[in-house]
Amino acid sequence: MKLLKLVPDSTNIRFLRWRVPFYTISLLLMAASLTLVFTRGLNLGVDFVGGQMIRVTFVNSAAAPVAELRKEVAALGYGEPTIQQFGKPNEISIRMHLPEGAEKDATLSETMSRRVVGDIQAKHPGARLDGVDSVSGKVSGELFKTGMQALIYAMIAISIYIWIRFEWQFGVGALFSLIHDVTLTLGLFALTQMEFDLNIVAAILTLIGYSLNDTIVVYDRIRENLKKYRRMPMPELLDLSVNETLSRTIVTSLSVLITLFALLLFGPNVIFGFTAAITFGIFVGTYSSIYMAAPILIWLKVNATSFVPTETETDRQERLAREGVGTIRR
Amino acid sequence: MLDFPRWKQIWLWALTLACCLAALPSIFAVAGAHWPAALPAPKVNLGLDLAGGSHILLEADPSQVTRLRLDSMEESVRARLKLAQPSIRVGDISSKDGSVSFMIEDPAQVDAARDQLQSLTTGAGLTGQRDWDLKVIDGTRIVMTPTNAGIDQAVTQAMDTATEVVRKRIDALGTREPTIIRQGDDRIVVQVPGLKDPQALKNLLGQTAKLEFKLVDLTASPADIAQGIAPPGSEIVPYADPARNGAAAIAVKRLGGIKGDSLTNAQQSNDQRNNEPIVSITFDQQGGAKFAKLTTENVNKPFAIILDGKVLSAPNINEPILGGSAQIQGSFTSDSANQLAIALRSGALPVDLKVVEERTVGPDLGADSIKKGMIAMMIGTIALMAFMLVTYGRFGVYTCSALILNTLMILGVMAVANTTLTLPGIAGFVLTIGAAVDANVLINERIREERARGRRVVQAVEVGYKEARSAIFDGNITNIIAAVLMFMFGSGPIKGFAVVLIIGIATSVFTAVTLTRMWVAGWLRRARPTDLSL
Numbered sequence: 001m002k003l004l005k006l007v008p009d010s011t012n013i014r015f016l017r018w019r020v021p022f023y024t025i026s027l028l029l030m031a032a033s034l035t036l037v038f039t040r041g042l043n044l045g046v047d048f049v050g051g052q053m054i055r056v057t058f059v060n061s062a063a064a065p066v067a068e069l070r071k072e073v074a075a076l077g078y079g080e081p082t083i084q085q086f087g088k089p090n091e092i093s094i095r096m097h098l099p100e101g102a103e104k105d106a107t108l109s110e111t112m113s114r115r116v117v118g119d120i121q122a123k124h125p126g127a128r129l130d131g132v133d134s135v136s137g138k139v140s141g142e143l144f145k146t147g148m149q150a151l152i153y154a155m156i157a158i159s160i161y162i163w164i165r166f167e168w169q170f171g172v173g174a175l176f177s178l179i180h181d182v183t184l185t186l187g188l189f190a191l192t193q194m195e196f197d198l199n200i201v202a203a204i205l206t207l208i209g210y211s212l213n214d215t216i217v218v219y220d221r222i223r224e225n226l227k228k229y230r231r232m233p234m235p236e237l238l239d240l241s242v243n244e245t246l247s248r249t250i251v252t253s254l255s256v257l258i259t260l261f262a263l264l265l266f267g268p269n270v271i272f273g274f275t276a277a278i279t280f281g282i283f284v285g286t287y288s289s290i291y292m293a294a295p296i297l298i299w300l301k302v303n304a305t306s307f308v309p310t311e312t313e314t315d316r317q318e319r320l321a322r323e324g325v326g327t328i329r330r
Numbered sequence: 331m332l333d334f335p336r337w338k339q340i341w342l343w344a345l346t347l348a349c350c351l352a353a354l355p356s357i358f359a360v361a362g363a364h365w366p367a368a369l370p371a372p373k374v375n376l377g378l379d380l381a382g383g384s385h386i387l388l389e390a391d392p393s394q395v396t397r398l399r400l401d402s403m404e405e406s407v408r409a410r411l412k413l414a415q416p417s418i419r420v421g422d423i424s425s426k427d428g429s430v431s432f433m434i435e436d437p438a439q440v441d442a443a444r445d446q447l448q449s450l451t452t453g454a455g456l457t458g459q460r461d462w463d464l465k466v467i468d469g470t471r472i473v474m475t476p477t478n479a480g481i482d483q484a485v486t487q488a489m490d491t492a493t494e495v496v497r498k499r500i501d502a503l504g505t506r507e508p509t510i511i512r513q514g515d516d517r518i519v520v521q522v523p524g525l526k527d528p529q530a531l532k533n534l535l536g537q538t539a540k541l542e543f544k545l546v547d548l549t550a551s552p553a554d555i556a557q558g559i560a561p562p563g564s565e566i567v568p569y570a571d572p573a574r575n576g577a578a579a580i581a582v583k584r585l586g587g588i589k590g591d592s593l594t595n596a597q598q599s600n601d602q603r604n605n606e607p608i609v610s611i612t613f614d615q616q617g618g619a620k621f622a623k624l625t626t627e628n629v630n631k632p633f634a635i636i637l638d639g640k641v642l643s644a645p646n647i648n649e650p651i652l653g654g655s656a657q658i659q660g661s662f663t664s665d666s667a668n669q670l671a672i673a674l675r676s677g678a679l680p681v682d683l684k685v686v687e688e689r690t691v692g693p694d695l696g697a698d699s700i701k702k703g704m705i706a707m708m709i710g711t712i713a714l715m716a717f718m719l720v721t722y723g724r725f726g727v728y729t730c731s732a733l734i735l736n737t738l739m740i741l742g743v744m745a746v747a748n749t750t751l752t753l754p755g756i757a758g759f760v761l762t763i764g765a766a767v768d769a770n771v772l773i774n775e776r777i778r779e780e781r782a783r784g785r786r787v788v789q790a791v792e793v794g795y796k797e798a799r800s801a802i803f804d805g806n807i808t809n810i811i812a813a814v815l816m817f818m819f820g821s822g823p824i825k826g827f828a829v830v831l832i833i834g835i836a837t838s839v840f841t842a843v844t845l846t847r848m849w850v851a852g853w854l855r856r857a858r859p860t861d862l863s864l
Contacts, residue, residue: 003721003722128694138389147819154812205812247778252767256768262713269702
């Protein structure tokens with residue numbers, strides 16, 4: 001049987017030749033993302049700003065009467081609602097900000113929830129209430145804080161781990177590529193104004209893990225090659241390492257993308273944003289482990305001697321055994 | 331590396347089989363099939379976002395507990411000094427600024443007073459912990475301040491009681507399998523699956539149900555009451571239903587009333603005269619005696635029935651009520667009367683609880699999510715398996731087998747560990763399936779590479795597994811770090827996602843590395859191939 005080969009056996013693409021233009025583009029994209037996040041802002045969900053999100057399905061009609069609902073809910077005097085469709089045209093979510101004074105008196109938002117829900121159910125008998133998320137200002141503040149903490153701690157913890165397992169330059173490279181991935185993902189959410197809630201924080205944590213997975217595979221090969229080819233110039237060695245792992249990078253990314261696309265196309269609508277974030281992150285993460293994580297090692301002056309002190313006697317013997325094709329136990 | 335003695339093989343298969351067997355009851359449940367009742371049935375729980383239900387986070391105000399303790403200390407001091415022999419007379423007791431302070435009228439009695447009060451300052455437990463600091467200022471003024479340890483303990487106790495009360499009230503609603511957990515210092519998490527009317531639950535939990543009977547202060551003029559000025563020793567309490575009572579508020583005496591916390595029963599019933607819904611209460615013996623005393627001493631005076639700081643009604647005491655039961659009127663509907671009855675039966679909350687977070691998911695949305703999640707998982711898995719087969723041939727078969735076992739093992743471990751599957755958890759499941767093949771891809775690619783470098787089959791396989799190991803290990807550790815942080819900082823559904831990731835990482839390393847290595851080793855031994863199609 002002829003097997004599928006997405007990447008030919010020995011590629012020699014000179015990825016690192018374009019490191020400066022690619023780095024420039026990436027830095028510009030990061031700057032653009034940050035600008036977007038700070039000017040346009042993220043469309044923060046009720047998890048982070050407090051308020052209410054009500055999910056309604058209009059079971060008897062093909063499409064939800066959005067304009068009508070907007071008018072009706074606004075008439076209750078709690079401000080203009082944000083109405084979004086998710087999944088089918090008759091499935092919508094209605095988002096409301098916390099009513100004024102709700103910080104002091106939690107019962108106010110209770111009343112709002114009851115009135116909005118009651119109003120919809122009274123005027124639209126076919127409306128099926130699928131869910132209510134109601135978060136007070138205090139809790140949303142805490143959720144935001146812990147979400148950000150989790151992100152920052154994860155990035156730092158992972159970088160420290162890489163530093164311990166490799167060298168400090170690799171840790172810096174990993175951290176930088178993580179910041180790149182996270183920034184661009186935030187930029188995507190600022191650009192598309194998709195709702196940014198707790199699930200998205202989880203998605204970012206996930207993509208941090210997977211993006212790092214890619215970086216580690218490349219780094220692992222760089223380390224191995226640094227020990228193997230001690231005289232090879234750094235850019236050449238990095239190119240060799242990226243090329244050697246290219247087939248794996250493509251196959252794995254494709255595997256994850258296959259399952260993610262299955263989720264995007266056929267999975268529950270409620271977690272669309274979540275899956276979209278991870279899918280985007282897989283693309284960005286694969287790119288960043290080649291173009292962000294590797295070139296930085298040149299600038300941080302990693303070379304073959306970086307690993308000399310870490311090569312112990314057993315390492316050396318293993319290396320010699322490997323280079324000389326040792327005996328194999330059976 | 332490729333050495334697998336028989337005992338090791340048996341162990342690996344036994345472990346795999348055990349995990350897969352544990353997954354069976356859950357699979358039966360999803361498929362709607364009947365699992366024999368005689369067999370043990372560890373099952374994966376469905377989170378509220380899948381099963382439908384309500385998650386409600388309640389928060390108490392700890393300063394309220396402190397306030398209540400000051401009030402009760404004020405009463406204890408008064409009672410204790412009055413009963414002392416000879417009785418000690420004190421001036422006005424104030425409980426402001428977080429401490430109780432009062433003058434002793436006769437300076438000679440200060441030491442006696444201090445001795446009397448000493449026993450009030452230690453906690454009820456055997457630890458001998460000091461709950462209050464007692465100081466004498468200017469020779470005649472005694473100031474009692476609660477210690478931090480005392481406040482902490484009081485808050486803990488109040489929250490324990492509150493949790494218990496919440497549990498009783500939810501049980502009274504007859505819902506199945508509610509989860510009620512204390513969280514942090516001042517919060518309670520309530521999770522109730524499959525609830526039809528979350529609003530009723532919130533109303534019930536939001537009601538403190540602190541019932542008090544206090545004497546009405548008839549000396550207060552309506553003008554003063556309207557301005558909120560109370561005569562000394564009295565306080566202004568608003569009516570719950572001003573229209574019915576013809577006034578916005580009423581003055582009642584602060585002390586000398588009784589609390590409605592010593593009830594043996596509370597039932598919704600109807601007033602015999604006008605058929606209005608009312609709540610009938612029955613005191614326990616002690617409470618009944620107090621109530622009888624209060625009503626006997628105050629015949630022909632009105633007393634106020636106060637619920638959660640609002641006056642329900644202020645009827646006249648026509649005759650002493652000695653039977654230990656009473657009826658409460660107060661513009662109820664039969665629903666609200668019933669709710670109050672439940673609340674009174676389960677006892678008053680020692681603190682007010684507020685709903686600070688609510689997440690409710692309807693059962694239809696949850697069922698829809700499960701169905702779509704399953705479909706996505708099937709399609710993703712089949713597509714992925716096809717991809718692996720065309721890319722790696724024989725080694726793809728091993729990869730696919732590892733994938734299927736991995737899926738079963740995740741379910742099995744989740745069932746045995748009694749974890750909860752949430753909606754993001756389903757996504758985690760699907761994602762884990764995609765990512766689990768990474769270890770196989772790394773190994774297979776490496777074997778391919780080693781073959782291209784001219785190594786013989788066995789050596790190539792051996793080196794492939796060995797060299798891929800460090801990348802697999804480091805990659806999975808970083809994923810675990812991210813997942814653990816997610817678990818520590820995330821809320822319910824996210825925690826469920828993190829759990830699936832963590833379990834999935836562990837099982838995928840086992841199936842993708844250990845199991846496939848065993849299979850490959852067995853094949854190499856049997857077939858002794860001279861070439862690999864890879």
